[in-house]
Amino acid sequence: MKKVSLIILALIALAATSQAKLNVVATTPDLGSIAREIGGDKIDLTVLAKPTEDPHFVDAKPSFIVKLNHADVLVEGGAELEIGWLPALLDQSRNEKLAAGAPGHVACSQGIQLLEVPSTLDRSKGDVHAAGNPHYTPDPVNAKIVAQNIANAFCALDPRSGDIFRANLKRFTDAIDAKLVEWQKTLAPFKGQHVVAYHNSWLYFGDRFGLQIDLFLEPKPGIPPTPAHLAEVIMKMKADNTHVIIVDPYLNRKTAETVARNTDATVLDVSQFPGGVKGTEGGYIPLIDYTVNALARALGEKK
Template sequence: MKKLIATLLLGAAALTSVPASAALRVFACEPEWGALAKTLGGDDVGVYVATSALQDVHQIQPKPSLIAQWRQADLAVCTGAELEIGWLPALAEKGNNPKVAPGAPGYFEASRSVQMLEVPTRLDRSDGDVHPQGNPHIQTDPRNIAKVARALTDKLVEVDAAHADGYRARYDAFAKSWATAVQGWETRAAPLRGVAVVSAHKSWAYLYAWLGIREVAALESKPGIPPSGAHLQEVLDTLKTQPAKMVVYAAYQDRRPVEWMTGRAGIASAQLPFSPGGADGTDELTGLFDVTITRLLDALAGKSS
């Protein structure tokens, strides 16, 4: 009987944890969480990143390659806050992996670890692509990355206790170096405080809150709605009374409205990577913010990117 009970317990453990000799299979919905998982997981994880910085993550198709990776995953790391609402539910249904289904122990939402900004007071389809839980683009503030790293470490330890010491040690090293890096970025970015900008899309609330940048207009009349000529003219008129220093946009976004505005307003543009891989030198998280600060400062000096 004791042997039978031991056998049953071992079988149950095999269903809920990853063998000590195997790498934890992580499915990252966005590049930032893939990069963070690699940093915290080291050789104890194998990471698959479902999207790239050159894609609009709101609009992803659950292709067979994504479905196959979802089926094999031990842990899914996504932004949440309904950023992936257009494709993740279909992927989870087709992938049929109970370990990482939303709400399961193997499913992690980064947005739950931070204070959400721009939470709407009303929900109406006429307002465009509005997220009920707030602006989901939390990765543009490195202080949020630090908060997510702490929570993700706890999740890694939970789902893969055999490598807990390694996860904790890598987190401690990351937290120390990251805090130093954030201080450096804030020092470099001091000239940006109070600077007025135009945004191509409502992508930058957390970046602006961190650096003290002021958004005076957006090229989209409503989030997710391509800018019309009439609205672009309205923004241009606004800039006559509320001058801005630059137009800020993400690497995946259409340059044409940006060029229309910068050409007529006589201001620079700052193409920001938005996620790891959005520009040369941004494959790692530190590079993401190095390049972001550099491009903002370049635009402040009148140099477009």
């Protein structure tokens, strides 16, 4: 009898602790990994987009509606990266906790200076994001702001675990600060060098580390590469002595390889999402670690 009541008590305790966990849904794996750093084992985390997936074009699967329906917190980019699929899901999720402006709706871009905010909206220039370039997380300084935004929401929604969240935030921020010095040192020899990308999603990273990632395989955002444009890219690469092309996992590597063959350049697989390329599964810091070191190696090789 005593044993039984003990078991029941244990079960109740277990249920209580599991209920105490915040149910967090993150739209993309970069935000998810930062949420995990802050939440630790005090949250249940679901990430909607896959790390290899094009974050602009995620299918609004009905299973996501259920995930959002159950969530206490939604962690999203806040810069319209997910605008093609998230609003329809939120509409159907029937979850007031995640409504825009509610404490459970974390727009991670809050406090981040978005770059390239277009002064006029004109789709003849391609599919430009009205709110500015939304690919801000590869800059570790922005990651700290994201972490702060997430921690604020977690603390507000689960004050009992507030100390843990704050401690996790400090640990993450300190780790970034320490690593940032190291990363900047690693990339310092290549200051001012040009790197080619497929899509303009590495602007913030380039700015932080003094690289000019300003030549793109696609002629305009969302418009596929044409031979005429690629020829121009190749000429520019030769003129600037550029020899590294970075490609995200969901982009056409063949195009990059074609250009690389004509310029004797290296094609480097990179990702903005932990797990997008091998060796980055560990989370945000291992991801930037990988990106910085791989870039330094590639830039150093042909110098």
